Amino acid sequence: MNSRSNLYFYYPKEKELEQKLEPLFDLAIENGFQIVEEDKDANIIISVGGDGAFLQAIRKTGFRQDCLYTGITRANETGLYCDFNLDNFDEMVQSMINEELEVRRFPLIDVLINNETLFHCLNEASIRSAIIKTIVMEVYIDDMHFETFRGDGLIVATPTGSTGYNKSLNGAVLDPKTPCFQVSELASLNSNRYRTLGSSFVLDKERKLTLEFVQDGNDYPIIGLDNEAYSIRNVKDLTVTLSEKMIKTVKLKNNSYWNRVKRTFL
Structure with missing residues (x-):
């Protein structure tokens, strides 16, 4: 970690939080790290505030491929993406100095809207009706029609x-080392006219998912x-693939993804 000495902190500009962070900034500087004002100058980007802040930090800094991300939770927060807590930041500094961290890579999905605008997602993309009415989509896997979905x-x-x-939709919890993505339904309507699989399904990294929107309001x-x-105005179709990009994060060597899942849910 010695070559990664420039730290950028992403956090809400709250006076109380800034006061808590000041001694942590000092500790980092005392141990040879530099706090930078611009994320483009950072080797490591650190979010403060749980998983939501971690996701925002990645999006707001452009899903950078040339740096590491890590997260710090506050006392009342939990996070599957965050290894550290604000109250034990000194442990993080010492872990970085002593190289007790490992780099892991999390897959992203690419979301292409109307074959024009591309977005990346680390967590999920959701498509929902904007009016009090079910939404209808034709679902294609690798350009083969799979089902006609009607629901929320x-x-x-x-x-x-x-x-x-x-x-929360009873989808499966997947290992992040498995390059794939999962599709789950929100309140599907099944009848003689509309028929869906009725369960989540997982697609391999080589698959392409296309959703065509039926324009009925x-x-x-x-x-x-x-x-x-x-x-987004006049959405006609949406295509999802597994991205070639990945988010590189740092974790404690003795704190695996499944350790976090157990700690969070069990």
Whole structure:
């Protein structure tokens, strides 16, 4: 970690939090690290505030491929992406100095809207009706028609995102070392006209998922990308693939992803 000495902190500009961070900044500087004001100058980007802040930090800094990300939770927060707590930041500094950290890579999904605008997601993409009416989508896997979905919406989750919204829909929790993505339903309507699989399904990294929107009033669906929502005009189709990009994070050597899952849910 010696070559990664420039730290950028992403956090809400709250006076109380800034006061708590000041001694931590001092500790980092005392141990040979430099606090930078611009994320572009950082080797390591550190979010403060749990998983939501971690996702925001990655999005706001452009899903950088040339640096490491890590997260710090506060006392009342938990995080599957965050190894450290604000009250034991000194442990993080010492771990970085003594090289007790490991680099891990989390897969992203690429979300292409109307074959024009590309977004990345670390957690999930959600597609929901923006009006009090079910949304209808034609679902294609590798350009083969799979089903006609009618319901409240669909969730497409990465392996790490499988523990979020996807899990609340009874989707499977996936190992982040498995390059794939998962599709889960939101209140599907099954009848003689509309028929869906009725369960989550997992697609390999080589697969392509295409959703074509039936224009029956849902011309402005709500599209959630991680923890940001967009209302995009005249959405006709949406294509999801596993991205070639990955987010590199640092973790304690004795704190695996499944350690965190057990600690969070069991």
